[in-house]
Amino acid sequence: MPLEGEYEISPTGWVREQTEKIFETGTTESVDIKGRRVVLLTTRGAKTGKLRKVPLMRVEHGGHYAIVASLGGAPKHPVWYYNVKAEPHVELQDGTETGDFKAREVTGEEKAIWWERAVEAYPDYADYQKKTTREIPVFVLEPL
Ligand SMILES: C[C@H](OP(=O)(O)OC[C@@H](O)[C@@H](O)[C@@H](O)Cn1c2nc(=O)[nH]c(=O)c-2cc2ccc(O)cc21)C(=O)N[C@@H](CCC(=O)N[C@@H](CCC(=O)O)C(=O)O)C(=O)O
Numbered sequence: 001m002p003l004e005g006e007y008e009i010s011p012t013g014w015v016r017e018q019t020e021k022i023f024e025t026g027t028t029e030s031v032d033i034k035g036r037r038v039v040l041l042t043t044r045g046a047k048t049g050k051l052r053k054v055p056l057m058r059v060e061h062g063g064h065y066a067i068v069a070s071l072g073g074a075p076k077h078p079v080w081y082y083n084v085k086a087e088p089h090v091e092l093q094d095g096t097e098t099g100d101f102k103a104r105e106v107t108g109e110e111k112a113i114w115w116e117r118a119v120e121a122y123p124d125y126a127d128y129q130k131k132t133t134r135e136i137p138v139f140v141l142e143p144l
Contacts, residue, residue: 001100001144002091002098002100003042003051003089003090003091003100005044005049005050005051006050006051007042007050007051007052007053008045008048008050008051008052008053009052009053010052010053015054015055018031018038018055019040019053019054019055022038022040022055022093026096027095027096028040028055028058028093028094028095029095031055033057033122034122034124036057036058036121036122037057037058037121038055038056038057038058039055039056039057039058039065039067039092039093039094040053040054040055040056040092040093041053041054041055041056041067041080041090041091041092042090042091042092042093043080043083043084043087043090044083044086044087044089045083046082046083046085046086046087052079052080052083054078054080057118057121057122057125058094058121059114059117059118059121059122060094060121061114061117064140064141064142065092065094065101065140065141066106066117066118066138066139066140067084067090067092067103067138067139067141068118068122068125068136068137068138069081069136069137069138069139070125070128070129070136071128072131073127073128073129073130073131073132073136074132074134075132075133075134076134077134077137081137084103084139088103088104089101089102089103089144090103090141092141099143099144100143100144101141101142101143101144102141102142102144103139103140103141103142104139104140104141104142105137105138105139106138106139106140110140111138114138114140115138118138
């Protein structure tokens with residue numbers, strides 16, 4: 001069951017541009033970061049209830065996805081992290097396909113496996129983690 005409601009996109013310039021391009025073209029393959037693929041996550045705002053759409057790097061393995069709350073190695077989590085914690089039902093668009101998922105934050109061995117996959121998909125994640133003492137969270141998305 002897709003998330004219903006009014007959505008807002010990020011106020012951050014370059015992110016807004018990429019999000020708008022995805023809307024215009026209908027596919028996340030219209031944008032990339034350093035040639036690496038991007039997906040579009042939709043969360044429900046923990047305070048406003050609005051639908052929030054944020055592009056993220058595409059981390060996929062065996063038909064399963066992970067999302068990484070890196071925020072470029074900033075000392076704080078991105079706001080969407082708290083949205084997902086409050087409402088784990090999220091949508092993810094990969095290419096032209098959008099699916100419904102339940103996001104589960106991973107820890108320990110499972111996180112280590114997915115972190116490796118994330119760094120393989122987007123090597124800058126390793127630098128981001130070196131930049132901060134904050135442990136960058138990873139969610140695995142279980143199809144609903
Ligand atoms: C700037 C802020 O965004 P954020 O949720 O912190 O997310 C920051 C970034 O993670 C986000 O911009 C990502 O898209 C950046 N980003 C990546 N960010 C990542 O963390 N990981 C990635 O892999 C990643 C890849 C990526 C690829 C392409 C691209 O264009 C951007 C990429 C934002 O949108 N704030 C809104 C509020 C958003 C919101 O969710 N509000 C909540 C309330 C939140 C609260 O205050 O508790 C609500 O509506 O209820 C605002 O200031 O109006």
